Amino acid sequence: MSTPVKKVPIHLQSAQNRLLIKNGKTVNENEIVEQDVYVEDGIIKQLGRNLLIPGGTRVIDARGKYVIPGGIDPHTHMQFEFMGTTSVDDFYQGTKAAVAGGTTMIIDFVVPKQGESILDSYYAWRQKADDKVCCDYGLHVALTSWNDKVKGEMKTLCEKHGVNSFKMFMAYDFYLKDDELYGAFQRCRELGALAQVHAENGLIIKKNVEKLKAFGVTGPEGHEMSRPECIEAEAVNRACVISKQVDCPLYVVHVMSKSATETLKENRDNGTWVYGETLAAALGTDGSNYKHSCWHHSAGHILSPPLRPDTTTPKCLMEYLAQDVLQLTGSDHCTFTREQKEMGKGDFSKIPNGVNGVEDRMSVIWEKGVHSGIIDPCRYVAITSTNAAKLFNVYPRKGCIAVGSDADIVVWNPSKTRVISSKTHNIAIDFNIFEGMECHGVPEYVIVNGRVCVDEEQLRAVQGHGKFVETPCWAPFIYAPEKMDELTAPKNNGALNEIELTNKLAKIELEPKLCITPTLPDSAISTPSCRGPRPEGQRNIQDSTFSISEELDVERKSCIKVKNPPGGKSSGFW
Numbered sequence: 001m002s003t004p005v006k007k008v009p010i011h012l013q014s015a016q017n018r019l020l021i022k023n024g025k026t027v028n029e030n031e032i033v034e035q036d037v038y039v040e041d042g043i044i045k046q047l048g049r050n051l052l053i054p055g056g057t058r059v060i061d062a063r064g065k066y067v068i069p070g071g072i073d074p075h076t077h078m079q080f081e082f083m084g085t086t087s088v089d090d091f092y093q094g095t096k097a098a099v100a101g102g103t104t105m106i107i108d109f110v111v112p113k114q115g116e117s118i119l120d121s122y123y124a125w126r127q128k129a130d131d132k133v134c135c136d137y138g139l140h141v142a143l144t145s146w147n148d149k150v151k152g153e154m155k156t157l158c159e160k161h162g163v164n165s166f167k168m169f170m171a172y173d174f175y176l177k178d179d180e181l182y183g184a185f186q187r188c189r190e191l192g193a194l195a196q197v198h199a200e201n202g203l204i205i206k207k208n209v210e211k212l213k214a215f216g217v218t219g220p221e222g223h224e225m226s227r228p229e230c231i232e233a234e235a236v237n238r239a240c241v242i243s244k245q246v247d248c249p250l251y252v253v254h255v256m257s258k259s260a261t262e263t264l265k266e267n268r269d270n271g272t273w274v275y276g277e278t279l280a281a282a283l284g285t286d287g288s289n290y291k292h293s294c295w296h297h298s299a300g301h302i303l304s305p306p307l308r309p310d311t312t313t314p315k316c317l318m319e320y321l322a323q324d325v326l327q328l329t330g331s332d333h334c335t336f337t338r339e340q341k342e343m344g345k346g347d348f349s350k351i352p353n354g355v356n357g358v359e360d361r362m363s364v365i366w367e368k369g370v371h372s373g374i375i376d377p378c379r380y381v382a383i384t385s386t387n388a389a390k391l392f393n394v395y396p397r398k399g400c401i402a403v404g405s406d407a408d409i410v411v412w413n414p415s416k417t418r419v420i421s422s423k424t425h426n427i428a429i430d431f432n433i434f435e436g437m438e439c440h441g442v443p444e445y446v447i448v449n450g451r452v453c454v455d456e457e458q459l460r461a462v463q464g465h466g467k468f469v470e471t472p473c474w475a476p477f478i479y480a481p482e483k484m485d486e487l488t489a490p491k492n493n494g495a496l497n498e499i500e501l502t503n504k505l506a507k508i509e510l511e512p513k514l515c516i517t518p519t520l521p522d523s524a525i526s527t528p529s530c531r532g533p534r535p536e537g538q539r540n541i542q543d544s545t546f547s548i549s550e551e552l553d554v555e556r557k558s559c560i561k562v563k564n565p566p567g568g569k570s571s572g573f574w
C-alpha cells in the first residue's frame, strides 16, 4: 500500500514548483516530438499540446530548441585521493560544473584504500558528497582487494545501500589478479550487479615504464609509450574471457582506442555479455597533445588509458557509438592543477592521471557527434543519458522525458555556439583539455529536479540540492531486456486526461519495484530490494502534491517475476 500523502491545494503551492516548457521538441532515444512539458514538484506531470495548467506557472519558451533528458555522467572522480594527491573538484564544484554543462546526475566511484572496508569507504564517500551535490548522484564501488570480507560487504552494499556496480582495476598498484577478477565477476553475477573493469595490463605497463626510464624517457610522452593500444586491447580481451566463464555482464569503462573497441566487439559477437563506455576526452581530443612543446599542456592531457596518437581515433569512436558497438559516454572527470601535475616533473609515471570533462561532455559530444552528422539527437540522448539510466537501473525515473520521470531537463539550443575556455569554465583548474573548441549547441536552461539551475545560460546551481539515488541490482535492461518495452518512454502527443495519467503513473511505478527472480542456485539469489520498504533515495512517485486530480493515488503493482535466466541462456556453469 502506498503511504497517504496530504496534498496541498494548488492555489497554496508556490509557483516556483511549476514550470511549463513550451513549443520545444522533446527528444527521447526513440523519437522527437513537438510538445510542451509541464513540471510540478520536480516531476514531469504532463506532455502534449494545449495542456491545462494552473495560473502563475513559469513559462519557458523553447521554440526552435530541443528539450532533452539531463545528461547522466556515469564516470567521475570528485575529491579523489589518488597518486599521492587529491583531485581538486569536490562534489560541490564538480556537480556545479556538471549542471552548467547540462548534466543532471553523476555516478562517482568509491575507491577504497587496499585492505579498507568497502562499506566504510562507501560511508566516507556519502559523507563527502551528500551535503555538497548540486545534482543527484549515484555510486559505483571499486574492489581494490579480494577476500571473503569484500564478498560479504558487496552483498550489503547491493541490498541495503543502492549499489549495483563494482569496478575492478587491471592496472595500478591495486589491480586484481585474473583469479581474483574471476571471483569478483562471479560475485557480481550472483548479486545481479554489473562488473566494471579498467582494462589495461598493469604488469606490462610497469615493465615498459622501467624500460623507457632506462632509455632516458622522462617527459609526458612516456605515458602513452608505456601503455600503447595493445596493452588496453589485451586487457579488454582478458576481462571478456574471464567474465564469460562466469556468465557475468561486463562494462568496460573508458574504452580509449580503436583496437580495444574492436576487441570488445569481437568478444560481444562471440557471445560475451559486454557493454562499452568511452569518454568525452577520447571523442574530443587526441594523443598528439603528448608531443606539445609545453610540458604542462602535455601533462594536462594525461589520463589512463591514454589518448591515442592515431588522430582518426575520436571520429572512429563516435562511429562505434553510432553503431551501438559502444553504448555510452562518461567524462572520467578527475582534475589536478598544474602544481599537482608537476609531481611528475622528471618522471612521467608520477604525473597524476586525470583530465576534466564533466562540464563539457554534453557540448563536445553534440559537436563531434550531432553537429558533425555522425549521430542524430535521439542517439545523442541515448549515449549521454538513457543508456546510463538503463544500465544503472534508474530508468525511466531518469534518462527520458516522460510523464512521471524526474524533471531533469535541458533546453538545448542547437543554433547557439560557445567556445570552451579555462577562462570561463566552472571547474577548479586553470586548464581545459578542450580549450578553444567551438561547440554548436548550448544548454540554455538546465532543470534539476524541477528547479531551474541554469537560467538563460546563467548558472544558479544550489549546493545540497542533489541527493543520493539508489541504483538497484537486477537492472531489467541487463537481465530482462524483454521487459524494457514496459518501461520505455511513452509516445505521447496529446494532453493526458486523468485516466491516461493514472495509467501511466501506475505503469512507471513498476520500475523501482521491478525485481527479477533468476533461475540461480538458492545460494546465489539476492533479496530483491522491492520486497522491503522503498530503499533510501527512491522517490515514491505517489508522494507528490500534484493536484490536477486530488485522487491519483494508484495501487502499487506487485513485483514482476521472470522465470527464464536473465540475459538469455547461459553458456557458463554457475
Ligand SMILES: NC(=O)NCCC(=O)O
Pocket: 077, 198, 302, 303, 304, 305, 332, 334, 353, 354, 355
Ligand atoms: N583515468 C584516469 O587517468 N584517472 C582517474 C582514475 C581512473 O579512472 O583510472
Ligand SMILES: [Zn+2]
Pocket: 075, 076, 077, 332
Ligand atoms: Zn576513472
